[in-house]
Amino acid sequence: MSDPSGQSSFIQPVLVFCGAAAVAVPLFRRLGLGAIIGYLVAGVAIGPYALGLFATPETITGVAEIGVVLLLFIVGLELKLSHLWSMRRDIFGLGLAQLAITGILVAAVAVAVGVPAKGAAVAGAALSLSATAIALQILNERGELQTPYGQRSFAVLLFQDLSIVPILAAVPLMANVVSADAGGLAERLANAGKAIGAIVALVLIGRYLLNPFFRVLASSGAREVLTAAALLVVLGAALLMEEAGFSMAMGAFVAGVLLAESNFRHQLEADIEPFRGLLLGLFFMSVGMSLDLRLVLEQAAVLALATAALVGGKIAIVSALARLSGSSWTDALRAGALLATAGEFAFVLLPLAGTLGVLSATHAQLLIAVAALSMLVAPLAAKLLDMILVRAGAARPLIDEDVEGDRNASDQSSVIVIGFGRFGQVVNQVLLAEAVDVTVIDLDVNRIRQATRFGFQVYYGDGTRLDVLHAAGTGRARVVCVCVDHAETATRIVELLHAEFPRVRTYVRAYDRVHAIELMHMQVDYQLRETFRSALSFGRATLEALGIDPERAAEVEEDVRKRDIARLVLQGEGGLLDGADLLHGATVTPEPLMAPKFKSKALTAETRDLIAMDGDGS
CATH class of the missing domain: 3.40.50.720 (NAD(P)-binding Rossmann-like Domain)
Known part of the structure; x- marks a missing residue:
């Protein structure tokens, strides 16, 4: 028998999460603010700094991040390698420019307010990143991931994910934890080799093993095994890339891209989608729970100014860069609002910098609060901006996520x-x-x-x-x-x-x-x-084989077809017995559509008896 206390400790947080989501998300959706704001506010409410229904939000962080991993896998499934290659200019041009300019400006402001240079550099890197989960979720809700501004926004997010590896490697170097001697150089070369090896292994597995693997599982007819295999592939790829120094989300994304051409693509997406939705909601709630309301109240003025400056500054920078890249002002502003949040990795980089002494504890806590507040404020700013653009006639109204008929996507079939x-x-x-x-x-x-x-x-x-x-x-x-x-x-x-x-x-x-x-x-x-039309053609060919004029055979075929359609309409309006006037005889099935020209003739004694019985009963 299971331990009741253990069972209770497992069920209670699940009930808390489900209850908070069930109340907050529909409420905020009805207010027109979207599901993300609902999850974030629900997390704040149940967190340790509000109602205290969940005292240790860090214990669910690992599970919640799987939602981001699954989201990136599904996004990867929708991108073919050729399409990804066509985005290279936006990925390495627009993405690099956004990260560099935003990071430098944030670092400059941090130095101006008294943060040491190394700590300011970490702050610039952390706050210049954007929340992939929030941006992609907003695009999915709008059905606009495949639009030009949606693709440019995704290109920037993709470059940010690629940049996480060198940023994470640079933080210990700033703290002089890793020496620059030959041993340190050898270790870094080994890590680089491990990263390259992981990518090559993932590509080879995706290219040669995954399709046969899923084919064998599908042949078994056990759907739950296919679902388990889908999770195995996603989480396995994520773990492999994490071990190589990349983010788990990047590993899942690469796995998705490799399976974008797979015959099992749609089934995989359908199997993963329920887990993605639940765990992504849990991730947003965990972000809300991490917001220290006591610190927010104590430093309200500073945090309000810093959050407004970060969100407003990132909107301005991304919008200007997107405009220079060829976007219209409307698309540029929408992309800027999407990318105005701080990224999920701010909650990794900033505590790491605080632990290593690159940032003081006070500065680290304030920056983490700014990052969390930006995730709360930026989606509201995006919603407000879209309302303004729609009223100004510069953009079409947003499409509700439950209405899909008018959405456009470049890879969707007609x-x-x-x-x-x-x-x-x-x-x-x-x-x-x-x-x-x-x-x-x-x-x-x-x-x-x-x-x-x-x-x-x-x-x-x-x-x-x-x-x-x-x-x-x-x-x-x-x-x-x-x-x-x-x-x-x-x-x-x-x-x-x-x-x-x-x-x-x-x-x-x-x-x-x-x-x-x-x-x-x-x-x-x-x-x-x-079989109807093929049977008609077959019958006409048989008539022609008997020497009947092809034109007469075609007339017979057309007459039978019209009689059948007329009777089918009558049967549809009434019942199977309707349209009897088109038949000659009382039998319903099989149903002759024309009067037979010859009387039935028995070939055996048994047949004569049957015909005689039928005649008696008619």
Whole structure:
């Protein structure tokens, strides 16, 4: 039996977190301030400096940071290597300029107010970074990650993550903890080799092992194992990069980029998404809990001035740089507001500098408070700025995160085909013949392997799962073609599509006549029985083989088709017995659409008996 005390100590903080989030997030969303502010305020409220419901926020920091790791993995899944290469100018140009200029100006201000030069340099580096989790979450809520300003903002964040390694290495050097002798040089070379080796290992594993690995697991049919494997890949890559001196978030991002072309991309995103949302919320709450309200009250004037100067200064610097890089003033201001916060690594760099004596304890505490307050103030500034731009007519209104129909993304397909069996393969060939951008989803690993050999891009995923449909970009598609083999599965998918994506047109493969009528009642945009037209063509070809004039055979085919459509409409409005006037005879199934020209003729005694019995009963 488990220890009751241990069980209680585990359940209580979970209840506190869930309760705080359930109250604060809907409230702040209703006020139009967004989920991030709700999480931050909830963290402040339950933290040790307010209600004291959670006394040790540092104990959850490690778990909470996994939310940032999973967020970067999902962002990586949406970026192909070619797209990442096309962003190199913004990453190494705009990103480097932002970090350098902001860091120098913050350090200069710190020196002016009495912070020693080494400590000021650390403060400049820490506060020039931006909160990746907050910026990307805001972009995701708006659906604007793929917009020009969203991509430029992400490029700056990516360069900041790359710069964390040398910044972390420089802090001990400032404190003279690491000597510059030959031994120190050898150690640094060894660390550099370890970092390069980790990157190479991650690239090789992602290139040659991950797809076969997921293919084997998918073949087992155990979905929970695939979810566990997804977490294994993300956390394993994060840990590998951390051991090599990089950030865990960077490792997860690289893993995501390597899997961006994988057939399992959408299923992986769907499996990771629930963990990402929960843990990212926990991360924001942990930031709120770290805010020392006593220090804020004691140094209110200083902290208010410092926070306003940091947020305002970063908005001005990023906006000016983005404008010089070719952005419009509207996009430049939005990018500046997104990147105005201090970064998550400020909570790593500043305590480290305080421990090593590079910063005094007082300066470190004040700077940590400024970093935390910027995370609270900057999202509010971003919201206010957007409201001003919208009212001024310089920007379109923000899109609510629950409405996806009008979002634009460069990597989203205009058509999604669910099911890659015999029917779906032909549909896909027709679409690709006109260079239509198609995303195909199927749950059969063998079909995926076969499709890859023919150049089709088919993703592993269950079309009856709403999270998979979201991950595939269904809300941004123009048409969804449901081509699965089973009627019940197709009906379930249509129900999901109509409930969650009402703007998307649904084209559905019907299994038989009854299923076609059911789909008509569900008001799909188009339905087609899988064998009807092929059977018509087959019948016409048979008539021609018997010597009937091709024009007459085509007329017969068209007449049968029109009779069938008319009867199908009547059956859809009434029941299966409606449209009987189009039939000749009382039998409903099979249903002749035209009067037979010849009387039935028995070939055996048993058949004669059956025909006689049928005649008696008619």
